[in-house]
Amino acid sequence: MQKQREVGNRVFVTGIGLISALGNNVAENHSSLAAGKDGITKAVHFESLYTETLPFGEVKLSNDELKALLHLENEFGYTRTCLLAVKAFEEAVNDSGLSAEELSSFDTALISASTVGGMCLTDQLYDDANMKFEGSEYLEAYGCAAHTMRLIEKYKINGFTDTINTACSSSANAIMMGARLIKAGRAKRVIVGGVDALAKYTVNGFNALKILSEFPCKPFDENRDGLNLGEAGAYLVLESEEVSVGKRKYAEIAGFGNSNDAHHPSAMSDDAVGAIISMKTAIESAGIxxxxxxxxxxxxxxxxxxxxxxxxxxxxxxxxxxxxxSTKSYTGHTLGASGAVEAIFSILSIQYSEIYPSLHIETNMEGFDAAPITEFQSDVSVNYVLSNSFGFGGNCTSLVIGRVN
Incomplete structure (x- = not known):
């Protein structure tokens, strides 16, 4: 039986921007997905004791190359997190055709997300915190919201802004919050997404939990042994029905759900209570x-x-x-960026009528009849995608992304 869709403005995606281990823009990411090519490799730009033994989903551009690409060579205090954010943000707003006036409008909001923020400069942060030197150019860049402040300043954003950190569900929650602002009539346009760069802080932390794999990860394989950390920046422009008239609409944010199982700091409850509630709520709020x-x-x-x-x-x-x-088998786990990255991948599935398989699967999981897709599928009907993002502490968020009719 058809359920009642949540009352309020419909929320459409009119622009997308992405940089990840798969490519430096949306088109390159799509090509890698369609080719079944992952970006899990030895890290070149990230310095760590573990780069010799662990693979990572590293963006292929150095900081200097990112600065040159963004014409920021003469700017100071831009961490890698900030650079990835600017790259993806700029692609998204240009893709949507937003003017400087629209970006500065009080009807335009910005909700970004990150887990590590400026702590990607872990060693520099340590030196500054212990006053080993007079102070570096990054003194104001270490916070979780530092990249958001860069975007606000660079693009002269005057509307409501926020930065979310709910671990791995961070940017999915940014999308949900943006959609809710539009539905409530609090904003006509919200730029949402997230960013995280590789950092010693997170690599050492995840390694201490013994959940990093020495091989390219294989989600939903019986013999899976951990994840690969990655980095990415991903942003979407969400617009209300009112202001999106006549514009290209990639998809609709049709539903969303969030729950917290409060079970364990770094593990989900065995009965999946948070995950089930978030998925059910998202589907019901979509009215399907x-x-x-x-x-x-x-x-x-x-x-x-x-x-x-x-x-x-x-x-x-x-x-x-x-x-x-699981498209994390392509990009690695990009932490606070992952929800937005995978929302864009879900949109590409709808746009191109494709399903991107889980990579590296050798043995299906025991105890389940269901198994992941392991071969690329094209010319398939994809009208609604459920995108899941589950964070540490049990914060579970699910989005329903729909084809625009």
């Missing part, structure tokens, strides 16, 4: 039945706990589990 979901872009980290709990939760909601895969 679960059978309408054509594809699930899973959180799918490749860790033993996450994949088992997520697949259990999915099996509780769907009588017949739809096609699903």
């Amino acid at each position: 039945d679960a059978t309408k979901i054509d594809y699930i872009n899973t959180h799918g980290t490749g860790t033993p706990n996450n994949d088992r709990v997520e697949l259990f939760g999915i099996s509780q909601i769907f009588e017949k589990v739809p096609p699903f895969s």
Whole structure:
């Protein structure tokens, strides 16, 4: 039975921007996805004791190359996090055709997300915090919101702004919050997304948890042994029905749900209570039945706990589990950027009628009838995608992204 869609403005995606290990823009990312080519390699630009033993989803441009590309050679205090944010943000707003006046309008909001923020400069932060020198150019750049402040200043944004850090669900929550602002009539346009760069802070932390794999990750494989950390910047321009008239609409943010199972600082509850509530809420708020979901872009980290709990939760909601895969097998886990990265991948699935498979699968998980898609699929009907993002502390967010009719 068709459910009632949440009352309020419809929310359309009119611009997308992305830089990840797969490519420096949306088109390059799509080409890599369609070719089944992952970006998990030895890191070249990131310095760590673990670069010799662990693979990463590293963006292929150095900081100097990013600065040159963005014409920021003479600017100071831009961390790699800031540079990735500017690159993806600029592509998204240009793709949407937003003018300087529209960016500065009080009807335009910005909701960004990050987990590590400026702490990507872990050693520099340590030196500055311990006053080893007079102070570096990055003194104001270490906070989680530093990249957001750069965007506000550079693009003269006057509307509501915020920075979200809910671990791995951060930018999915940014998308949800942006959609809610539009539906409530608090904004006509919201630029949403997230960014994270590789950092010793996160690499050392995840390594201490013993959840980093020495090989390219294989989410939903029986013998999965951990994740690969990656970096990315991803932004979407969300616009209300009112201001998007006559514009190209990539997709609709049709539904969203958020819950917290409050089970463990770094693991999901075995009964998937948070994941189930977030998925159910997203589907119900979209006003559709679960059978309408054509594809699930899973959180799918490749860790033993996450994949088992997520697949259990999915099996509780769907009588017949739809096609699903994890695109983290292409990019690595980009932390606070991952929700926005995977929302864009979900949009590409809708736009091109494609499903991108999970890579490196050798053995299906025991105890489940459902298994991830392992071959690229084209010319398939993809009208609704469920995109999952589950963060540390049990913060679970699901988005339903729909084709524009």
